[in-house]
Amino acid sequence: MQKIFTLVAGLLLCLGLKAQQDALYSQYMFNPFSINAAYAGSRNSISAVALHRSQWIGVDGAPLTQSFSIHTPAGEKGMAYGFNFVHDHLGPVRNLWGAFTGAYHVKMKHAKLSFALRGGFFNSTLNRSLLTFENPADQFNSGGKDASLVPSFDFGAYYYRDRFYAGLAVNHLTKHNFDFSNFPTNTALFLNRHYMLMAGTVLKVKPGLLLKPSLLLRYAEGAIPSLDVNFSALIKNFWWIGASFRNKNSLVFLTEFNITDYLRAGYSFDLTLNKLRTYNSGSHELFIGFDFTTGSSKNTSPRYL
Numbered sequence: 001m002q003k004i005f006t007l008v009a010g011l012l013l014c015l016g017l018k019a020q021q022d023a024l025y026s027q028y029m030f031n032p033f034s035i036n037a038a039y040a041g042s043r044n045s046i047s048a049v050a051l052h053r054s055q056w057i058g059v060d061g062a063p064l065t066q067s068f069s070i071h072t073p074a075g076e077k078g079m080a081y082g083f084n085f086v087h088d089h090l091g092p093v094r095n096l097w098g099a100f101t102g103a104y105h106v107k108m109k110h111a112k113l114s115f116a117l118r119g120g121f122f123n124s125t126l127n128r129s130l131l132t133f134e135n136p137a138d139q140f141n142s143g144g145k146d147a148s149l150v151p152s153f154d155f156g157a158y159y160y161r162d163r164f165y166a167g168l169a170v171n172h173l174t175k176h177n178f179d180f181s182n183f184p185t186n187t188a189l190f191l192n193r194h195y196m197l198m199a200g201t202v203l204k205v206k207p208g209l210l211l212k213p214s215l216l217l218r219y220a221e222g223a224i225p226s227l228d229v230n231f232s233a234l235i236k237n238f239w240w241i242g243a244s245f246r247n248k249n250s251l252v253f254l255t256e257f258n259i260t261d262y263l264r265a266g267y268s269f270d271l272t273l274n275k276l277r278t279y280n281s282g283s284h285e286l287f288i289g290f291d292f293t294t295g296s297s298k299n300t301s302p303r304y305l
Helices: 004-014 276-280
Strands: 046-054 064-072 078-089 092-105 112-127 144-162 165-173 194-200 203-206 210-219 226-235 239-246 249-260 264-272 282-291
Touching: 064 092, 078 112, 092 144, 226 249, 264 276
Parallel strands: none
Antiparallel strands: 046 064, 046 282, 064 078, 078 092, 092 112, 112 144, 144 165, 165 194, 194 210, 203 210, 210 226, 226 239, 239 249, 249 264, 264 282
């Protein structure tokens, strides 16, 4: 199983199969900026999140992801800026993504609507020495590494009120081709366009108890769409606890603690529901977030959205 997984992971990139190339996050509702650039500045603070995800524990070569993001509003004219960095490691494939964001927030009567563009680089490296082949004479069994760096551009739109949000993101707009000049294949390799549609709301059940349902629909061109449906509860404005269901293949349990007004931390555990559960003991995701207000600004529902 372990050898098969490593080989398939490499061939997903090397043979140019269309698939989701961006990292997967279970706690998207606590860090929307990771998937939608237009979220930048919506917390009315300097907001930073560091995250680590270990997927499919027990499977050799399973995905490992580390990410860091920071964003902030800028002045009184509705501008906001941000930066993302992601390191994603899947078997013999290692991806690095870094990008800067510029966003603009339009004030409405009872809400705001923001638009953003994000631009940066996406670097993908294949280490062929980590692949295992049944036939040592296979044309792909030549050792060494192949790497390709391409530009990446994203667009995002985000509508939000005190207790409701909806967003649409189209990432990797230009679908730039990877150039693995030393790899023996003529198959076209490119950065697939990714679509993200998300929405959520906060409902007051009683004093000290809020319910937050949310959903995220992901689609990468040529891949099977993925739908996350989440229900979380906020207890005493301190403790989030919830669960998500993803595409009949994962059940996610998650929690977040609002430790102080500026510090929060979260954890999630993914329980695999499909046949892969025989080979792994689940997935773990940890994050820590900081929100620092500047000047006289005040957060817009910082513990809700």
